[in-house]
Amino acid sequence: MRGAAVSIASKPAPTTAERIRSACLRARGAILALDGAEPETATIHHLLPDGMVAITVPADGVAATRVGDAPDPVQGLLELTDYAPLPLREPVRSLVWIRGPLHPAPPHEVAAILDVIATQDPNPALLQVGAEDTLLLMEVESVVVADSDGAESVGLDALLAARPDPFCAMETPWLRHMDSAHQDVIERLAAKLPSSLRQGRVRPLGLDRYGFRLRVETDGGDHDVRLPFPQPVNDVHGLSQAIRILMGCPFVNGLRARQ
Structure with a gap:
C-alpha cells in the first residue's frame, strides 16, 4: 500500500x-x-x-x-x-x-x-x-x-x-462496470478533486454506504480520495441518488418525463 x-x-x-x-x-x-x-x-x-x-x-x-x-x-x-x-x-x-x-x-x-x-x-x-x-x-x-x-x-x-458494508457483494462488479463503460461518471467525480490531483490517472477504488473512493495515480505517488455522500445510504435506490448528487446531476431521481 x-x-x-x-x-x-x-x-x-x-x-x-x-x-x-x-x-x-x-x-x-x-x-x-x-x-x-x-x-x-x-x-x-x-x-x-x-x-x-x-x-x-x-x-x-x-x-x-x-x-x-x-x-x-x-x-x-x-x-x-x-x-x-x-x-x-x-x-x-x-x-x-x-x-x-x-x-x-x-x-x-x-x-x-x-x-x-x-x-x-x-x-x-x-x-x-x-x-x-x-x-x-x-x-x-x-x-x-x-x-x-x-x-x-x-x-x-x-x-x-459492527457489520460489513451493505454494498460489499456488489462493489467489485459495479466498479469494474463503471470503469469500463461509464468513464463520463468518473470524469465528473474527478472534477471534485483538489486541483493538484486532477492531472493524475483517476480510477474507482472503493464504494461504501458513506461515499465513493478514487485512486489517483501520479508521477509523485498514489493518492486515495474519499468523496462523501450527503448522508449514508442503505440500498441501491439510495446509492443511485447519492451518486447523482455527488456528480452534480440535476435529476436526482433519474430522468423526468416532460409535463
Missing part, C-alpha cells in the same frame, strides 16, 4: 470495525502463520458470534498437525489482504492481522459451525472440511488494520457489534 489518503470534507466514514468486517468479507483468501513455519493458505476465515474466528487449513499441513498435536493452544497470526477491484499500480487496499491462540475445532461442533458460516458465506470450500481441510478456531487477542489512513487496532466487542 502506497500513497496517502486525502480528505475532501469532514463527513461520516466507516468505523475501523466496519472497515475490518468489510475487508474480511471481501478477502477470499488469507494466510495463517505459526512461529517457525511457512505460512499456509486459509481458505475460510469467519468471525463467529461467540468471538472466535473459524479458519480452515490443509489437513496435511503444518498448522493442522501442530495445533492438533499440541497439548496447549498454539499462537497464530491470520493475515487477510483486501485487493482493489481494478488492476491498479498498487492493488492492495488494506491488510488485516488477527492474532491469537489456535485450537482444533471439537469434532462434535464442526457441523454446527459450518452451518453458521454457510448462512452468511456459502463458500463451496466448506465442503472440503473433514476431507482435504481441517477446521481450527482462534481466540482473538488483537485485530489491526492497515491502509492508506494508517494502522489502527480495534477491540473484539466493537468488531462483533
Whole structure:
C-alpha cells in the first residue's frame, strides 16, 4: 500500500470495525502463520458470534498437525489482504492481522459451525472440511488494520457489534462496470478533486454506504480520495441518488418525463 489518503470534507466514514468486517468479507483468501513455519493458505476465515474466528487449513499441513498435536493452544497470526477491484499500480487496499491462540475445532461442533458460516458465506470450500481441510478456531487477542489512513487496532466487542458494508457483494462488479463503460461518471467525480490531483490517472477504488473512493495515480505517488455522500445510504435506490448528487446531476431521481 502506497500513497496517502486525502480528505475532501469532514463527513461520516466507516468505523475501523466496519472497515475490518468489510475487508474480511471481501478477502477470499488469507494466510495463517505459526512461529517457525511457512505460512499456509486459509481458505475460510469467519468471525463467529461467540468471538472466535473459524479458519480452515490443509489437513496435511503444518498448522493442522501442530495445533492438533499440541497439548496447549498454539499462537497464530491470520493475515487477510483486501485487493482493489481494478488492476491498479498498487492493488492492495488494506491488510488485516488477527492474532491469537489456535485450537482444533471439537469434532462434535464442526457441523454446527459450518452451518453458521454457510448462512452468511456459502463458500463451496466448506465442503472440503473433514476431507482435504481441517477446521481450527482462534481466540482473538488483537485485530489491526492497515491502509492508506494508517494502522489502527480495534477491540473484539466493537468488531462483533459492527457489520460489513451493505454494498460489499456488489462493489467489485459495479466498479469494474463503471470503469469500463461509464468513464463520463468518473470524469465528473474527478472534477471534485483538489486541483493538484486532477492531472493524475483517476480510477474507482472503493464504494461504501458513506461515499465513493478514487485512486489517483501520479508521477509523485498514489493518492486515495474519499468523496462523501450527503448522508449514508442503505440500498441501491439510495446509492443511485447519492451518486447523482455527488456528480452534480440535476435529476436526482433519474430522468423526468416532460409535463
